[in-house]
Amino acid sequence: MYSYPLSSRILLAIDCIIFGFDGKDIKLLLIKRNFEPEMGKWSLMGGFLKEEEDLEAGASRILFDLTGLKDVYVEQLEVFGKVNRDPAERTVSVVFFALIQIEEHDAEAVRSHNASWISLDKRPQLIFDHEQMVMRAIEHLRYKAALHPIGFELLPEFFSIPQLQKLYEAIYNTPLDRRNFSRKLLSTGLLIDTGHKSSNSTTKKATLYKLDTVRYKEKFHAFWNFMPDSMKPV
Amino acid sequence: MYSYPLSSRILLAIDCIIFGFDGKDIKLLLIKRNFEPEMGKWSLMGGFLKEEEDLEAGASRILFDLTGLKDVYVEQLEVFGKVNRDPAERTVSVVFFALIQIEEHDAEAVRSHNASWISLDKRPQLIFDHEQMVMRAIEHLRYKAALHPIGFELLPEFFSIPQLQKLYEAIYNTPLDRRNFSRKLLSTGLLIDTGHKSSNSTTKKATLYKLDTVRYKEKFHAFWNFMPDSMKPV
DNA sequence: ATTTATAGTGTATAATTGACACAATTAAAT
């Protein structure tokens, strides 16, 4: 069996951008490091890839460790590999992008990691190139949410259209027209009326919908307009 | 200075998907390996990341090595990191996606690497997980070309609208309506009429355009329809 | 009962898309 004797091995890290939505703001799950290096500073949650571990498994491990959640929405975002990005040692980091339902997280796990949910516009300075990673992730969130129905990953199972609108307004940091938004969303055919109404309203109660998980996959490409529907990539 | 004494180092490879367009078909630049491991089999062009090299620099080095070209369109595609993807040794590969103008490549460099341009539908079996990488790249090409004006990277500096159409028809493997295609393309405002006509036609000669490189960046988000223009990510 | 805040629906106009037809250009064939 062949081997690669002359090639150098590099430390491979995994960092996770974890987004949540509290009904008002998009939040990031960040940790105040109580370990070296850079103890006391803020960073993304991360870790090293283990020798016998697939990349996605590593990301899931780290996400589970911090949030207590399995099966969250995760995708690879980008690899950061600048030679001196980590002053301690050459480290290449694979950044994962995760969307979670904020109420579902295990508060105890979060506390034990010294982590907090922080609004995007209040995020502290981060170590290394983590700020770049966050900016890349925000860009990706905006990009992807405009093309695919991923916003639902940030909402509870049952949600109202006004809630959904607040989410999109938070993502794009802009007001949207209620009537057009509602029409467009309903026209996707992705929402199922649960028959229930939101309970905590002091005024008119909103209809609660859930995501049509069957059509979700079929309609994952809802949108764009350059090519005929039939040839949109799956 | 801190270090990470207990963490394991991993071989970090770079593999390049290189697309070209010959006026008719989308082609891949593949190599028939005259080196170990997997000598004699087909694969993507790749190499190992060097200790003092940024990731993007590594990709550029490999691309230059094979094609003699600098400043080609390259972007990170995805990291492939399954534990046993390379039977010889645990190797994590960062896959880069490159679009080049096929006539510009250095034929001598390509020959010396035992490489060939191969149509997508005639591609041979590839080693390791390279076929998965190629499929992912085709998907990405279709995705991105529907949203951003990247097709131009595959065409010569001066090109006609019929040429452009043949490119898109090759990408999506489908016929497109000439009139609607032309209208849509011209309406982007990205094409500048050079005043010249294509020379090699046996029938009516087509107008040659070039890309408006100033507007190209402004209009890189041409399309999608979920959010108002003003909030499309940059 | 009135007020306040929010939810839900409708409509008229403009813009865009998709389907389709015809005229113009070039070189080769007659």
Place this chain on the structure above:
DNA sequence: ATTTAATTGTGTCAATTATACACTATAAAT
């Protein structure tokens, strides 16, 4: 020289979709 075949360039109409905007309904507090 004229015809033919192939390809390029442009126009139009109908259907769809987007945008801007106004009214009605519901719930709770006064």
